[in-house]
Amino acid sequence: MSPIHIALVGVGKIARDQHLPSIEKTPDFKLIAAASRHGTVDDIPNYKSIEDMLEAVPEIEAVSLCMPPQHRYEAAHKALSAGKHVFLEKPPGATLSEVEDLQALAAEKGLSLFASWHSRYAPAVEAAKTFLASTTMRSMKVIWKEDVRHWHPNQEWIWQAGGLGVFDPGINALSIVTHILPRPVFITKATLEFPENRDAPIAADIKFTDAAGLDLSAEFDWRQTGKQSWDIIAETDAGRMVLSEGGAKLSVDGTLKHDEPEQEYPMLYRRFAEIIKAGRSDVDIAPLRHVADAFMLGRRKFVDAFYD
Structure with a gap:
């Protein structure tokens, strides 16, 4: 099976320290694009916004979102609306309501949404x-x-x-x-x-x-x-x-x-690949509910x- 084409949004410290090395180590994924206001990733196309990236690279199948939680809902909604599976860095959102809305949208679109808890x-x-x-x-x-x-x-x-x-x-x-x-x-x-x-x-x-x-x-x-x-x-x-x-x-x-x-983040990406292949989501909001x-x-x- 060919690797899932994935894109990264938000090229900051956590992306460089954990996401990029983990994607590289996971044969289920191939990184083909990135979007960030400030950072870039070598050897792939880079864009300033998720909108520009999704329009320019239609072959993207999944998106990993690494920006601060206050801005994650909008990006996740755009990715799901464009037919992409979505990986949410923790916490999955700024509020419980927006995470539940994303979960409903993923189910409606038949896509996988992963609320990751490394x-x-x-x-x-x-x-x-x-x-x-x-x-x-x-x-x-x-x-x-x-x-x-x-x-x-x-x-x-x-x-x-x-x-x-x-x-x-x-x-x-x-x-x-x-x-x-x-x-x-x-x-x-x-x-x-x-x-x-x-x-x-x-x-x-x-x-x-x-x-x-x-x-x-x-x-x-x-x-x-x-x-x-x-x-x-x-x-x-x-x-x-x-x-x-x-x-x-x-x-x-x-x-x-x-x-x-x-091996926390490599295991997260293995889990993300697993739920994509199974055609389901993994969205547990219990930790965010306690907050x-x-x-x-x-x-x-x-x-x-x-x-x-």
């Missing part, structure tokens, strides 16, 4: 899910703290309304939690810390529970310096489970159980101004 493909995530399914969980704590100046230097869009702020990394934790837990959870309380000069939060403290009364808490913070923290800790009848380094390692009672090389709930239920606390 952290779910971290090496030890499936092992953690299997472990939790085999025991009774008493509590869970999520600690997701990193240095925004290191990971998002001078990226103003993340501080704008719809840019999610600390939920940009925090939603990665939520994508793992919603995948590995045996039952759905819901937010009961949240405090969101907003720098006085920003429209998006820099930290969040969230409490969750489920129908059985699970004690689940999450701490997100973008002011971490030194060692970064991406840990999910569960107290269970079978011992203390620690899913660390963003899902890369799993240990139980201090014994390492799972540690393999990271929306946190904004709806959360108490806002204003803190010192933040400057890059």
Whole structure:
């Protein structure tokens, strides 16, 4: 079977670090065009807008969208309307409503829409899910703290309304939690810390529970310096489970159980090819729903101004 002709929209840091190398490694795809206001990709046609690209390169079969979430709906709608399968970088949109609208459009057109959650493909995530399914969980704590100046230097869009702020990394934790837990959870309380000069939060403290009364808490913070923290800790009848380094390692009672090389984005593209061939979509909005709930239920606390 010949490779699927794919185009990339939004040639920024995440596209260069993850998408371009992953597409190159995935034989199911061939990159044939790119569109970006500022960046270009060598050895293929480049355009300033998705409209120009779709008009000039009709043989495009799928489009991968890597621009900020505030602008993703319009591009996705144009691609689906033009008959292209669509890969959405996380989060899949700025609102739940627009993602649901895209899902309906994809179904109407008979196209595949993929809401990608790369952290779910971290090496030890499936092992953690299997472990939790085999025991009774008493509590869970999520600690997701990193240095925004290191990971998002001078990226103003993340501080704008719809840019999610600390939920940009925090939603990665939520994508793992919603995948590995045996039952759905819901937010009961949240405090969101907003720098006085920003429209998006820099930290969040969230409490969750489920129908059985699970004690689940999450701490997100973008002011971490030194060692970064991406840990999910569960107290269970079978011992203390620690899913660390963003899902890369799993240990139980201090014994390492799972540690393999990271292949998150190549696995995302393999999944995208799989759903295209199967003629279906993969759109789970549970992580984004939790973010929306946190904004709806959360108490806002204003803190010192933040400057890059």
